[in-house]
Amino acid sequence: MLPGGGRWLDAAEPFRAGRLAVIVGIPTTDDDVIEERIVDQMDGTADTPELQQLYADFAANDLAPLWTQRDDLMPLSPAPKAVPHVWRWKTLYDIAERSGELVPVGRGGERRALGLANPGLPGTAYATPTLWCAIQYLGGHETAPEHRHSQNAFRFVVEGEGVWTVVNGDPVAMRRGDLLLTPGWNFHGHHNDTDQPMAWIDGLDVPFSHYADVGFFEFGSERVTDEASPDVSRAERLWAHPGLRPLSGLEDQTSSPLSAYRWEHTDRALTEQLRLEDEGYPATVEQGHAAIRYTNPTTGGDVMPTLRCEFHRLRAGAETPARHEVGSSVWQVFEGDGTVVLGGTEHRVGTGDLFAVPSWVPWSLHADSQFDLFRFSDGPIIDRLQFTRTYVPGQRNEDLP
Template structure:
């Protein structure tokens, strides 16, 4: 190993809590550099700050811009082996150009042209799809091999489709129209922990899988509220229900706001209904590393500013309003995506009405890395009023 230019560089500084700058200290620091050592007293303010200081910053992506660029990509970029997916990731401006929305979360718009198939593969990264508009694509989960027949799962506006890691999956568009949706994965988390695996599947799915059922097999087995099939024993990590339908989410949020109006509570705060997508097998989060929620904020209501450890990505499903993340405030409309970094306060005010929202409210889809922080006992939350 060369000793002429070691990667560790230490500078003696005159500051409170630091040793006096002397020739002996300089000599000590050169010895540290040669042996690739870093003393804590020079780094403690950066390594152990008083509160989280995220490398990510609050940022907003406009859906109309994402969709316009995805449409152009549809005309130019093929789908197939190599690129695998026509997925365009959000890159937080302070994460060095990496395709990471936050240090732990990936978010992307995926675009599939009419008649196209996205080839089969699997990966250890946990994933989901969320549809803000459109229909016509089916994702086929759990196929591959000579006899296995994957489960064809329809994707429609408002549907949330979790995909636990290491499951084979492909997509096919059977309509004459393109379709876009958002993908969420824990790619950055598995990247930094050096734990990821990836494997190619079949070039084409079978004819038996190129079907378009109204409901997938997983929905027929697991999609009945409060009812667990006795034919199934233990299940693999992640939710066995592959699609959470919008009509159920919508009804649950509506009922919470109606209960509040009737004086029975049911909301997390005035005018703010919220649900968490959960695993019907055991009630845990749908994915081991990702939490997914849906929030409905009635017109004129404003949420209390809350900050949490861990990061989140939000997409406006419907309506309009104003969101504040840290010292940034934006007006948002359908499809817009924004990031809430760790320990940055977040609040939202609904300005939605019947002209710009089917529900008459500001509807927000949210996903976060909360299960990781809770598993490590690093979760913390604070309401600022």
């Protein structure tokens, strides 16, 4: 490692890719200017016919010299190809509604889901390199057939009700503000018990599982295995009792056995945090900023091994400092209006709008009204691999070198 780090020059220059731009000095403030100077990494090796032949032999034998690759493989800090991006709920819903009129749901396509395709990841339908997010639309009295897959999934409902997702034969009502889980390799389908269509967002770890080549898929029943429409699922009857664990379920489970996290509980938890703040207790993560993480009742950890789900509420007028975080996330505004600053660009967002935050891109929030936001991320993967880092300018950052 060179003092201060470095970056390789453009390998398109004829055999000059062995030259390195060495960073002279390390920035200590946001205003520091970094000076660069060029040095010969290959000890002044001349561009000769022999060197040209060496590079030709690399290509002929499926080899790539590290000195032409290091900048992409090991940048000085995360350099995501994904870009910060905002999707407008009204536009998404209108297109989903048109899809509902023209594209049937059923075997073949399986789901009428429209993936959020990050402009920085062309040729994919990925919101970030690790996260898939889509709007799914189900018309009145329609059924999405059952299937199962290795990928972990959830549903979050920003508006409407009347659909039941059936997970391993257990019908679970989907209502506004609810988080519904479908852990990997659980059979699941959806049925709409009303005359009205309904749309929600799906979140999955599809990109991560695709890159790791770990995915399996299996078709299930053409219809959901149970078309009942109970108010409370069996999983909730067993697990949705705070601080209480059934003695029949003492073994820890990789994913949460609780299939639904209801809005009334989320709303109450956030409301009480802000009330406690008013009473002088340190209950919020920042002034005017309440937040909760959905957890697995058998472990206290994340709801699924690859996906982290949170909910944030900002009082009107509250704002968060800009922060850089390793790992990517997708947010949806549940209610209210405000501003999100992504990589220095300000975006006005309102109910239903979604935005992607790639790794290490600075983000901050400002609330014009009470500002409620759902967030999911690849946090469990990043934490387990010990890549976690956060940088907030002006604060002590213990995990930075």
